[in-house]
Amino acid sequence: MALGAASATSGSASRVTLARPPRKRRLSHTQVRRWVTAYAFLLPALVLMAVFTFYPIIMGMVIMFYDYTVFEPMEFVGFANFSRAFADQDFHKSVLHSVEYIVVVPVLQILSILVAVLVNRSLPGITFFRTAYYIPVVTSTVAVAISWKWLYNSNGILNYALTSLGLIERPLYWLTSKELALPSVMMVTMWKGIGWYMVIYLAGLQSVPKELEEAAAIDGASRWRVIRHVTIPLLKPYVLFATFMSVMGALQVFDEVFVMTGGGPLKSTLTMAVYQYYKAFGAFDFGYAAAIGMLMALMILVFNIPVFRMLAKGGLKYY
Amino acid sequence: MDTRSRAARRLRRAWKVAQIVLLYTALVSVALVTTGPFLWLLSTSLKTVGNVYAFPPQIIPRPVSLDNMIGVWRLLELQKYLLNTIHITAVGLFLTLVVSALAAYPLARMEFPGRNLIFLALVSTLVLPNPAGMIINFLTLQKLRLINTLPAVYLPSIGNAFGIFLLRQTYLSIPAEMEDAARVDGAGELAIWWRVVLPLAKPGIATLAIMNFMGHWNNFLWPLIVLQDPDKYPIATALQYLEGMFQDNFRFVAAGTMFSMVPVLVVFFSMQRYFVSGLAGALKG
Numbered sequence: 258m259a260l261g262a263a264s265a266t267s268g269s270a271s272r273v274t275l276a277r278p279p280r281k282r283r284l285s286h287t288q289v290r291r292w293v294t295a296y297a298f299l300l301p302a303l304v305l306m307a308v309f310t311f312y313p314i315i316m317g318m319v320i321m322f323y324d325y326t327v328f329e330p331m332e333f334v335g336f337a338n339f340s341r342a343f344a345d346q347d348f349h350k351s352v353l354h355s356v357e358y359i360v361v362v363p364v365l366q367i368l369s370i371l372v373a374v375l376v377n378r379s380l381p382g383i384t385f386f387r388t389a390y391y392i393p394v395v396t397s398t399v400a401v402a403i404s405w406k407w408l409y410n411s412n413g414i415l416n417y418a419l420t421s422l423g424l425i426e427r428p429l430y431w432l433t434s435k436e437l438a439l440p441s442v443m444m445v446t447m448w449k450g451i452g453w454y455m456v457i458y459l460a461g462l463q464s465v466p467k468e469l470e471e472a473a474a475i476d477g478a479s480r481w482r483v484i485r486h487v488t489i490p491l492l493k494p495y496v497l498f499a500t501f502m503s504v505m506g507a508l509q510v511f512d513e514v515f516v517m518t519g520g521g522p523l524k525s526t527l528t529m530a531v532y533q534y535y536k537a538f539g540a541f542d543f544g545y546a547a548a549i550g551m552l553m554a555l556m557i558l559v560f561n562i563p564v565f566r567m568l569a570k571g572g573l574k575y576y
Numbered sequence: 577m578d579t580r581s582r583a584a585r586r587l588r589r590a591w592k593v594a595q596i597v598l599l600y601t602a603l604v605s606v607a608l609v610t611t612g613p614f615l616w617l618l619s620t621s622l623k624t625v626g627n628v629y630a631f632p633p634q635i636i637p638r639p640v641s642l643d644n645m646i647g648v649w650r651l652l653e654l655q656k657y658l659l660n661t662i663h664i665t666a667v668g669l670f671l672t673l674v675v676s677a678l679a680a681y682p683l684a685r686m687e688f689p690g691r692n693l694i695f696l697a698l699v700s701t702l703v704l705p706n707p708a709g710m711i712i713n714f715l716t717l718q719k720l721r722l723i724n725t726l727p728a729v730y731l732p733s734i735g736n737a738f739g740i741f742l743l744r745q746t747y748l749s750i751p752a753e754m755e756d757a758a759r760v761d762g763a764g765e766l767a768i769w770w771r772v773v774l775p776l777a778k779p780g781i782a783t784l785a786i787m788n789f790m791g792h793w794n795n796f797l798w799p800l801i802v803l804q805d806p807d808k809y810p811i812a813t814a815l816q817y818l819e820g821m822f823q824d825n826f827r828f829v830a831a832g833t834m835f836s837m838v839p840v841l842v843v844f845f846s847m848q849r850y851f852v853s854g855l856a857g858a859l860k861g
Binding site: 291292294295296298299301302303304305306308309310311312313314316317318320321372375376380382383386388389390391392393395396397398399400401402403404405406407408412414417421448451452511512515516533537538543546547549550551553554557 | 599602603606607609610611613614616617620629632633674675676678679681682683686687688689691694697698701704705706707708709710711712713714715716731732733734735736737740765769790793794795796797801812813815816819826829830833836837840841844845848
């Protein structure tokens with residue numbers, strides 16, 4: 258369908274230029290024709306992106322200065338949405354939880370590096386294990402959340418296992434107590450992320466030239482010293498890249514929180530993205546939601562400045 | 577002397593065996609952690625009313641029952657949601673591939689005014705935050721009177737910079753001589769793109785197709801926003817909706833979840849070659 262549309266536009270567009278005499282003599286007829294062809298190929302993508310990607314980026318920056326609910330006409334309010342956010346207790350809570358969520362980053366990265374080192378060898382069946390580790394990544398968050406909610410159930414298998422091992426005395430309310438809900442959801446984020454970051458680190462480990470490690474080993478360096486002084490420094494750009502993505506993901510966390518707890522109990526897992534969602538599609542308070550989104554984007558920027566600095570300073574120099 | 581060296585050799589061999597045993601123990605333990613929650617859900621979906629809350633929990637259900645697997649089709653009309661998902665995924669995937677494959681061609685092969693500007697605009701969508709994207713797209717679709725229709729689910733994601741860049745990278749890796757030969761023979765650009773470039777770009781297209789398939793199949797939030805009628809939900813959204821409604825019959829939800837996972841796992845297992853190479857390519861590019 259789109260194919261037909263593209264060829265039709267290409268045909269009509271070139272006919273238009275054929276009818277018009279070339280403005281400059283230096284531009285040959287075939288050249289103009291080529292330009293038109295190029296834009297005909299780009300047209301479907303450009304139109305769709307103009308409507309659904311570029312327009313929202315620009316319009317989002319506009320509506321955050323407006324009081325915009327679907328029920329009333331738009332009204333310009335200046336920075337009122339931002340001052341409202343600074344005074345909003347629930348927003349403060351959500352910022353705090355999103356920042357707490359960054360705890361996930363170091364744990365997740367260390368676990369992923371360990372798993373990548375574990376599977377970075379040729380053993381019979383290693384592809385099977387790599388695949389098994391990647392399954393949580395390709396599964397929908399809803400399926401993941403349903404599985405974990407079942408594990409976390411107060412009569413669930415996790416409580417049973419921990420009680421019978423004698424680690425806890427009575428069942429824990431993983432997702433329904435104020436204290437445990439956020440860490441419990443963080444566990445799921447880590448569990449789902451390991452496979453993803455494993456692949457990144459695996460690519461990193463496999464890009465380390467074998468000769469370097471061998472040369473160090475021949476020079477009499479112990480296995481640990483080779484890892485410490487050859488492998489880890491060469492892996493640094495990958496660590497920084499993954500950390501950057503991970504920090505961004507943590508500050509914007511939405512899916513697993515929304516599906517598992519919906520921000521509760523008692524707003525104890527309310528994160529910025531979940532709060533923004535409720536303001537936008539629960540309360541239809543679009544202007545305020547856009548302002549929250551902008552504050553979220555700014556926070557991501559601030560938190561990633563140190564990572565960027567390191568990328569510029571040390572990380573990229575190795576390559 | 578001789579016996580001692582033999583003992584040392586035996587010790588070394590024993591150490592090697594121990595190392596391999598340790599290694600596989602670690603590999604299996606991690607695999608149990610990553611697949612365990614799903615296996616437990618599978619086990620639950622095969623249980624009966626009686627043994628779902630059995631104490632101690634049964635890892636392997638006794639008896640194994642297919643009642644939930646059948647019941648979920650009868651009672652929850654799973655086929656309805658699966659058909660919606662197939663519709664959204666098939667059309668969305670097809671249009672994304674066509675639009676990206678078309679747009680990537682001039683960006684890889686042609687010189688034209690505005691090329692750099694388009695490049696910059698595309699890159700900017702990958703780095704710039706789009707915090708109000710969902711809100712504005714919802715309002716746009718409302719104006720287009722597409723809310724509560726399936727096209728509303730896939731239309732916004734069809735044109736995306738990631739797909740265009742991925743395929744442009746693929747085109748650049750194809751030697752241009754064959755296209756020039758076709759051009760000398762008098763073929764138009766559209767014919768060259770269709771007959772010469774696309775067949776050679778299959779690996780890149782496959783990578784984009786898998787990623788896009790997963791994205792569409794697993795998407796739950798956007799359908800929840802733009803569809804008001806639960807009968808139109810794709811499977812992921814429907815599961816979340818049903819999970820709330822069937823609290824006391826969790827076995828059906830478990831069975832439905834299993835059905836929802838099968839297509840993704842089949843695609844992933846059969847095409848993981850493209851998946852991993854594509855990921856590595858995307859990282860380098």
